[in-house]
Amino acid sequence: SQTIHQWPATLVQPVGSPLSLECTVEGTSNPNLYWYRQAAGRGLQLLFYSVGIGQISSEVPQNLSASRPQDRQFILSSKKLLLSDSGFYLCAWSWSSGTDTQYFGPGTRLTVL
């Protein structure tokens, strides 16, 4: 079976500090990977998706970037955090072909002070 991990679970960072959130998937090869942000009281916004190593598509221009250094690893980064970057960050995966169902990780709660 497939498992998706995210860490850290919670993070409190000062404005202007860097960010690195990690997501890994087990039990599958060449998955599609996604980063979403959920702001308080709002729905999910797709930030980035990746169909393979080094292949990143950005959905929304912002202060964040994503990388995929390995097949099942997806990293969300920032050089300088803004207050508006606070939120709940969710990683998801889907099979590379066929079904479009996405499976979500447990999420990371980021608070920027």
Add this chain to the structure above:
Amino acid sequence: AQSVTQLDSHVSVSEGTPVLLRCNYSSSYSPSLFWYVQHPNKGLQLLLKYTSAATLVKGINGFEAEFKKSETSFHLTKPSAHMSDAAEYFCVVSEVRRRALTFGSGTRLQVQP
């Protein structure tokens, strides 16, 4: 373009009574439709998925949803609410030509004892 409208931001029911969470969608193509559930500070869990095989879709935990093309609706129901059903529910649409899922704004379900 695709979109999802969840008609109620909050729904409150008594334990043991039926649940109805309403969702209307808009899509240029034959969509896939999903319902996800999110418990506080947790990731999203897939409840059920519609992919045109059958208009009545049964999911986990006793939930089901009916696809009505003429009404562009995909309402989620459960015959008898349980306290553990209290959570946020998201209606989601996906189109074959797009990798992104489009999320509704969510419906918070409260279950009163």
